[in-house]
Amino acid sequence: MPSAAERTRTLVQSTCSAVLLVPGLSVVHPDQLMPDSRSMGPEGDLFLGFPADSPVVRAATRAQGDELTAVLEITDVAPVSVPHRIRGRARIAGWLTAVPGVAQPGRMMLRLETGEVSVDDLWGCEEVEPEELRDxxxxxxxxHEAELLQHLHAAHSEQMTTLSALLGDRAEYGCAEHGLDAVPVALDRFGLRVRFVEDGSACFDARFExxxxxxxVGELRRAMHSLFEAASC
Structure with missing residues (x-):
């Protein structure tokens, strides 16, 4: 399974929505707290892009030294229609400073020095050391994950349902009379997570490694072909 640090780093580099919370800072519109770009530097710090006139930027430029604390919260939502769509959240807390002269005109780059990190997702809730996140x-x-999951759901729904044959003791739930839908909910280099939904309400997850x-993606296609072959035997 991917480590907690890998899962957090993946969320940082994904297109998941994120919001930067600064204690005592209030805004008119919530999207003013949402960076439009984010990346991680070689030392493990986060670099967040904002409009130069953003309230967050004003707070960071007025702060002295590393006195301004902030928390970046990333929310991961499944890109397919499925019950309980929030797959996880990551929280990165630290100290916020402005980085002049890096962004394009009208933009400002903010640096969040990583202090505390945690992730709460389909694997569980774990703390992550800043050095682990950096490395x-x-x-x-x-x-590609969002596109791949949507493609599996739209074009291979019948094959997805056949995966219930690999459920072992739960294989009986794959019978047609149960009205079981199989929705691909998460994908990584180690395997595929499927949410089996019975009659649109009750559901459970199964992991196929x-x-x-x-x-x-090329190796993924071969892995998925092998998985579907195993399910059809």
């Missing part, structure tokens, strides 16, 4: 590598499928970790 972690994002999942290689992160930029690949024989070997995949490194790209």
């Amino acid at each position: 972690a590598v994002a999942d290689p499928l992160v930029t 690949f024989p070997d970790p995949v490194r790209d």
Whole structure:
């Protein structure tokens, strides 16, 4: 399974929505707290892009030294229609400063020095050391995951349902009379997580691991083909 640090790094580099919370700072519109770009530097600090006239930027430029604390909250929502769509949240707390001269005109880059990190997702809730986050590598499928899940759901729904044959003791739930839908809810280099939904209400997750970790979409296609073949035997 991916480590907590890898999962957090993947969320940082994903397109999941994020909001930067600064104690005592109030805004008119919530989207004023949402960075339009984010990246991680070699030392593990986050770099967040905002309009130069953003309330967050004003607060950071007025702060002295590292006195301004902030928390970046990232929310991961499944890109397919499924019950309980929030897949996880990551929280990165630290100290916020402005980085002049880096962004384009009319923009400002803010640096969040990483202090405390945690992730609460489909794998569980864990704390992450800043050094672990710095050294972690994002999942290689992160930029394609949403598109891949949507494609599996739309074009391969019948094959997804056949995966219930691999459920072992829960295989009986795959019978047609149960009205069971199989929705691909998460994907990483180690495997596929499927949410089985019975009659549109009750649901449970099952994890189908690949024989070997995949490194790209080409290897993923072969892994999925092997998975569907195993389910059809």
